Amino acid sequence: MLRTLTRLPRDEAALVVAARGGDRVAFGLLYRRYARMVHGILLARVPPGEVDDLVQDVFLAALRQLGALRDAGAFGPWLAAIARNRARDHYRGAAGFSELPSDLAAPAPATLDVEALALLRWIVRTLPEAYRETVILRLVEGMTGPEIAARTGLTPESVRVNLCRGMRKLREQMERTEP
């Protein structure tokens, strides 16, 4: 899939530079802007009950590695890569969320919604990874297509294709078996 780094608004790049210089407030603002994206990326790969802790892990790793980020405008794609790697590391040597048997209760707090979890599990099983992340960012995190493109570094065209094909696949599955 074609990926390009979408340039961030200047103030966001400035935030990254400030955060790299040790500015905690700047990093806090980046955290607030990007937590939804990181949450969605993780939700597409690991059980929901473990996602919140992993979100924190991803940002702590980003804070530690921020000095290695040369292009301040590439913060979003860089952070997305850290989140995907963190999800991969989480399952190193273990079965992935999508491979979990349906009768195995994934660790999830009792407060999580059973209906929502079942629907999420169905989406994770139904969609290939390429579509899954984009669809979850749109339907779970409520991000728009342009926002997903700007945050993740995917081209708007790629996001549009992922959303349309992913949703088409979900519709086809819905017609066969209502989740």
Place this chain on the structure above:
Amino acid sequence: MSDRAVSDQYLWDGSGAPDPEVERLERVLGRLRWREQPMPLPRLAARAVPVRRWLGVAALAGGLALGMVAWLEGRPTPPRADATATASVDARVTRMSSDAGLCDGSK
């Protein structure tokens, strides 16, 4: 514009006529949306930043201490008060002796 195009527009950016299926998925799945939590930033920052800062402060304090010791050891010792008095007496005695020499013709 076809129905599908309208639905795709809603899927794309939430504008246009809502797609009932997308809306239903959004409504249910939205319950799993990220809820803002405080970032455990101070813990890490408190460990990372002050270590460097404290190393600098410690190095500066050490340098100052070494400088102070060197200055204290290297400076000339001021004469004590009784030593000054003795020196004055000695000087007087010497002068008197000299004077005596002149007077008694020994010089």
